[in-house]
Amino acid sequence: MSGEHASERIIGGYARGGTDLPADEVWALEAHLEACAVCRERLSAAVTAEAPAVASLVDTVWSELAPQLAATATMPPRRRWSVRLSAWLTPVMAPWLAMTAAVTLIALLLDMAGPGPIGPGTGTDSGSGSGGDVSLxxxxxxxxxxxxxxxxxxRGLDPAYELTAAAPRAGLYLVLRRTASVLAVVVPAxxxxxxxxxxxxVQWLLPCLAFTSATLALGGVIGVTRAAVALVAVWAAVVVAPTLAADRTTFxxxxxxxxxxxxxxxxxTAVVIARRGAYSVLAAHR
Structure with missing residues (x-):
């Protein structure tokens, strides 16, 4: 890439099939083509000049499809807010976000039904953890x-995981977008x-962000789903169970x-940045 547009070398190599280009240049060009009409026109001209067989095949296919497309009813255009929302959320996330909100509501109701949580910031225990009910x-x-x-x-919940991982903007960029969308629902609740x-x-926000970053960091090694399951199990065994058993706020x-x-x-955060390339492979979906 050079300046605001792709170089002639990259455009020409991509038009010939991209076999002589490094993978990172191919992905960078595909991401750039999504938003650059100038480079798309240059690529079209390069395909016509350097790969006439491909151009001929495309013209043949298009000539056969054009009459069928003209006779097919077009779908109504998507609203702008819907397009922007789909860039951050996926349909598979909706049930899980709803479940998370429901769990938060249940914990809230149980806290309200009890005699009152004891812990730092409540004014009852002064952070000493000396006893009392712990807030769920x-x-x-x-x-x-x-x-x-x-x-x-x-990988198991998203039927389009292979398409997602192969998309030009897949990887850390997409992981952070989806993580931000989850936090945007959970944190207000x-x-x-x-x-x-x-x-x-102050009691839960920093642990919440720390746990999320740890999940992403470990997810670059063993997969995000496996990392989430492992960390939740560790939290339940090391913190939740002893806290409920002793009925006191742990350190x-x-x-x-x-x-x-x-x-x-x-x-x-440092591990996620250092291993940002790990989220561009299918193993991250495990």
Whole structure:
């Protein structure tokens, strides 16, 4: 790529089939062609000049399809907001996001039905973890986004996973978009629940972001879905079960543990950036 448009070498090589171009240049050109009409016209001219057999085949196919397309009723144009939304969300994510919102609501109702959560920021326990009821909302908040992230990048749940992984803008760009869409649903729900139960955002927001970044970081190695399942299982065994058994807030949920969560968030983000190419392969969908 040179300047704002693709170079003649890349355009010509792509017109000849792209076999003499590195894979990263091919992907960069395909992503650029989506938004650049000038380069699409240059590519069309290059195909006509350098691959006349391909141009002839396209013309033949188009001449046969044109009458059929003219006789076929066209679908109504999609609304602009629908097109923009589909770039961030996939249909397979909807049930999981609905489930996440339902779990948040159930945790909120259970907290309201109890005598009141004890923990840092509630004004009852002062972060000491000395006893009392523990907020279920606080326990579930760090792992709630992980379920949506796993669903949005799951090979088994997305029937179009191969097309998604082969798309020019697949990889970290798409993973971060879908992760942001999950957080955009989960975080407001947790904020609303926290206002009702007295659990402040500082208690769960940093662990929530840290857990999400750790899922993506580990997902570049073993797959996002497997990473989500593994981390949720670890959280349930190491934090949730002991907290409920002892009926006291553990260190992981206290204010003193926030620097540790900040370190996890920083490390997870660094790993995701360093291994950004790992999300462009089908293994990331496991």
């Amino acid at each position: 909302l606080l326990l579930l908040a760090p792992v709630l986004p992980v379920c949506g992230v796993a669903a949005s990048w799951s 947790l904020l609303a629940g926290g206002l009702v139960t007295g659990v402040t955002a 992981a949920l206290q204010t003193g543990g926030l620097p540790v969560w900040g370190l996890v968030l920083a490390l997870g």
